[in-house]
Amino acid sequence: MCAMRLTGYADKFGVHPGDKIKFYVNCDGPAEYAAEVVQMINGDTNPRGPGFIERPIAADVNKTYAGRKQIIHGGSYGFVPDAKVFQVESFTLQCWIWPTTPKTHPRYWKHGAQGLVTKWSKDKGYGLFINEDGFVELRINEHKITTGAPIRDHAWHFVAATFDAANGDVTLYHEPQVVYALDPVIEPVKATVAAKIEHSPIPVAIAAYVDTLSDDPLAQSSLPAGVVFAGKYNGKIDSPRICKKALSRFEIEQMKGGAQPGLTERRNSGPTGALSEVIVAAWDFWDGINTIVAKDNGPYRFDARLVNCPTRALTGYNWAGQNFDWKHAPKEYGAIHFHDDDVDDARWSADIEWTVPTEIKSRFYALKLTTTEGDEDYIPFWIVPKIGEEQSKIAVMVPTISYMAYANEHVACNAGGAELFIYRVPIMQHQNMFLAEHREYGGSIYDTHTDGSGICLSSRLRPILSIRPKYDHFLAQAPWQYPADLHLIYWLETMGYEYDVITDEDVTYDGISRLENYNVIITGSHPEHNSGTQLDALHNYTQRGGRLMYMGADAWYWVHSFHPAYDGLGRGVVTEMRRCESGIRTWRADPGEYYHQGTGELGGMWRYRGRYLHSVAGVGMSSEGFDISSYFSRTSESLDARVSWAFEGIDYDEKLGNFGLVGGGAAGLELDIVDTMLGSPPHTLAVATSAGRHTEAYLLVMEDFGFNQQGLDGTTHPRVRGDIAYHETPNGGAAFSFSSIAFCGSLPWNECKNNISTLVGNVLNRFMADGPLPPPPADAIKHRGRADYESPALASRA
Amino acid sequence: MIPIPKKGTPEREALIKEHKECVDSMKGVAGFSVLKCETPGDTTVVTGGVHEDPVLKRVLLRMRGESTKGKLIVICTKVDAEWRIGRLSGIRGVPPEFVNDKVYTDEQEIQHDIFLMRLDELPETAGMPEHFNEGWKRRDDNWPVT
Numbered sequence: 001m002c003a004m005r006l007t008g009y010a011d012k013f014g015v016h017p018g019d020k021i022k023f024y025v026n027c028d029g030p031a032e033y034a035a036e037v038v039q040m041i042n043g044d045t046n047p048r049g050p051g052f053i054e055r056p057i058a059a060d061v062n063k064t065y066a067g068r069k070q071i072i073h074g075g076s077y078g079f080v081p082d083a084k085v086f087q088v089e090s091f092t093l094q095c096w097i098w099p100t101t102p103k104t105h106p107r108y109w110k111h112g113a114q115g116l117v118t119k120w121s122k123d124k125g126y127g128l129f130i131n132e133d134g135f136v137e138l139r140i141n142e143h144k145i146t147t148g149a150p151i152r153d154h155a156w157h158f159v160a161a162t163f164d165a166a167n168g169d170v171t172l173y174h175e176p177q178v179v180y181a182l183d184p185v186i187e188p189v190k191a192t193v194a195a196k197i198e199h200s201p202i203p204v205a206i207a208a209y210v211d212t213l214s215d216d217p218l219a220q221s222s223l224p225a226g227v228v229f230a231g232k233y234n235g236k237i238d239s240p241r242i243c244k245k246a247l248s249r250f251e252i253e254q255m256k257g258g259a260q261p262g263l264t265e266r267r268n269s270g271p272t273g274a275l276s277e278v279i280v281a282a283w284d285f286w287d288g289i290n291t292i293v294a295k296d297n298g299p300y301r302f303d304a305r306l307v308n309c310p311t312r313a314l315t316g317y318n319w320a321g322q323n324f325d326w327k328h329a330p331k332e333y334g335a336i337h338f339h340d341d342d343v344d345d346a347r348w349s350a351d352i353e354w355t356v357p358t359e360i361k362s363r364f365y366a367l368k369l370t371t372t373e374g375d376e377d378y379i380p381f382w383i384v385p386k387i388g389e390e391q392s393k394i395a396v397m398v399p400t401i402s403y404m405a406y407a408n409e410h411v412a413c414n415a416g417g418a419e420l421f422i423y424r425v426p427i428m429q430h431q432n433m434f435l436a437e438h439r440e441y442g443g444s445i446y447d448t449h450t451d452g453s454g455i456c457l458s459s460r461l462r463p464i465l466s467i468r469p470k471y472d473h474f475l476a477q478a479p480w481q482y483p484a485d486l487h488l489i490y491w492l493e494t495m496g497y498e499y500d501v502i503t504d505e506d507v508t509y510d511g512i513s514r515l516e517n518y519n520v521i522i523t524g525s526h527p528e529h530n531s532g533t534q535l536d537a538l539h540n541y542t543q544r545g546g547r548l549m550y551m552g553a554d555a556w557y558w559v560h561s562f563h564p565a566y567d568g569l570g571r572g573v574v575t576e577m578r579r580c581e582s583g584i585r586t587w588r589a590d591p592g593e594y595y596h597q598g599t600g601e602l603g604g605m606w607r608y609r610g611r612y613l614h615s616v617a618g619v620g621m622s623s624e625g626f627d628i629s630s631y632f633s634r635t636s637e638s639l640d641a642r643v644s645w646a647f648e649g650i651d652y653d654e655k656l657g658n659f660g661l662v663g664g665g666a667a668g669l670e671l672d673i674v675d676t677m678l679g680s681p682p683h684t685l686a687v688a689t690s691a692g693r694h695t696e697a698y699l700l701v702m703e704d705f706g707f708n709q710q711g712l713d714g715t716t717h718p719r720v721r722g723d724i725a726y727h728e729t730p731n732g733g734a735a736f737s738f739s740s741i742a743f744c745g746s747l748p749w750n751e752c753k754n755n756i757s758t759l760v761g762n763v764l765n766r767f768m769a770d771g772p773l774p775p776p777p778a779d780a781i782k783h784r785g786r787a788d789y790e791s792p793a794l795a796s797r798a
Numbered sequence: 799m800i801p802i803p804k805k806g807t808p809e810r811e812a813l814i815k816e817h818k819e820c821v822d823s824m825k826g827v828a829g830f831s832v833l834k835c836e837t838p839g840d841t842t843v844v845t846g847g848v849h850e851d852p853v854l855k856r857v858l859l860r861m862r863g864e865s866t867k868g869k870l871i872v873i874c875t876k877v878d879a880e881w882r883i884g885r886l887s888g889i890r891g892v893p894p895e896f897v898n899d900k901v902y903t904d905e906q907e908i909q910h911d912i913f914l915m916r917l918d919e920l921p922e923t924a925g926m927p928e929h930f931n932e933g934w935k936r937r938d939d940n941w942p943v944t
Binding site for chain 1: 824826827828829830831832833839840841842844848849855859861862863864865866869870871872873874875877878881884886887888889890891892893894905908909912
């Protein structure tokens, strides 16, 4: 197998000249490795293109370093540091659970018992578990009491356990919320355990248990450092409580509501005076959903720190289907879904810190890591100028949110059905092979977790092996995202343009101030995932006369937000996205789970927030297919004086881009079209189209039809096409959209001597010029409808 | 649902021939489809294959929709140089394993060998009532699942 022994990440995507950037490296085996800063020019190894190109950069960090292994302690859990109050003699543990993998395959990567609420390690302490057989299990020291009843997956169950130290009486309850006709009754299990609980100085854990306390360097990337957790649970937990007394079943019922402080006439934390005296902790997961703290509303306020960002804002055991936004009914959203492959931060120790020179070009860079034994990895980053210190008239907006959405994507390996949309057998690269084994590196927002539930959060503080040069993606059998965007970079370098680079984070946080000092903004090939403030900035920019070159397709599609709990670690550390009512969804959010946990905003497609994708650059996604690409033909609208300048040097009948390094043509993978009914400005010109040329692998997007029917593919459907489009914006601005993800793959062809290169060059040369664009002919100023260009009402006013 | 053509039948041999011709014509394309490039390695004009052979199209769809457990996959062992056939485990965290020692130096050719292996592995009646199992009741067909 081709495991990767070198992996790494940086603390930043974008770094300013003069600022510091840290690199975290895992070197698993080799005694040392070499690091070297390089500028990235081309990442595509395809022999029909220019080949891989990097440029060495002199840097004081370019040297050899001692290698050390660093690991990710994946899987989410909550913990509270040890306290005397937790060192109980008798107890009651209780919670609701909705387990997703109560029983796992013996070869499953984390096969074994799963912790629910535990203060147990190495046969000492107490805790509630799901055991290896999928039964509820109580552990007191080395004693294990189980129900012997398998827990149904994907269903709510109430579970509780009591232990009375005075007489050793144990009762274990497992009460399914849903009971089907042929389900056996699960009686409470009674037992006697003649034991005194042995306490060790370990944290209380929710959704895990403490495996070991360790000084081992590898244990330092756990949180808390040196405390290694095991038994990471898959599924939801709601309303966990610990009391220091063996409660009656009635008292347990009273405790379901938890402590209820704040009632005017009462003088205790509730729910009754007597119970208030025995509560150790009563966590209310509905409280503080937009945080990474699980609130304890009991008298001791033992708030739990949530590690690795489990999913919140999910329906609880008591969700009634009346409210769909957690902000309006938080107490019905008291569930946290923990996953054994969640990761919010690898928490590695930094190996290299580079102070970026103040005089350096804003470009794509990477820290190249190599060993003498042939190991290699690249940690990409971008040098972004400070606002007001722009170096060029052109800025490339690097779609880093989209890179995060695709980070460490596993679809070829997880989903057999992936072949149905790529129309061939997928190819896994060595990065995919490594990730297939190392699930602790986390998945992408395209994947499902190891328990099958959708991934809606992605962190950049982990090695992201999909943002790498020399990486062909299974979707394209060619570069995709980062290495595909390097096709554009190679073209800019070859053609001799000066350009800056900025990231999605910069635009999200800084708004138009990030854009307004440039004459033209160039996008990446697939800026699909966007924050609202980023879209605001782009609109404001083009409104004020800015020029936008949209170099790809399927952009401005999904709602993203950065989780505010991670703001202290930098910009855009964890991004969130929910796959809601429509759109291309590799998983689908459950009812009531459409609102982001971080910002509380409605997730899903911007289209269903009333923000049509076509409004940003004049085109919007209409189809996708992943087998092979085709080419564009000019339309009669390309002859319009408003836009004919773009085709200087290109004959009307030329095949535009019937060549390329992505699918073999400029029109492919995902395609955008003009649609004035979905937000394309009515004066948009569709200057070239690939209509009628796509294979049956290309299918109409599902948000464009409401009824399953034949004829949705590229051999028959009129909307399966890409439209290259142009429209003017106020104050001498404009947007030119190339409407195909494969498009940039044609730029490098034949050393950039081709008609796609000519077209893009004509557009860029005009767009980068200072001042407003030349005005359109006077007769272009006229009234236009959206659906009906011939509306008599409008014609009479023309 | 169409039956998978039986070994030794002219229908099966015709599928294999058509598939091979498509694969050969796609060499050099940065992508792949079971279609025939009029000019090898150039997707300007593509014909044949799944667009013109309804049996080939449906057999391939059936193969592609199979579940991950034991499913054949391509593993790139040297970037842009070498590829091998592997089999997915269907278990999260258990990586694919190579099925044999054969090393391919063309990324398209391997598609044809996998097609042949799958023809041998899929029973004629795949997907029909005689293959009913409980998995049918819990979406284990894998078509929509990621």
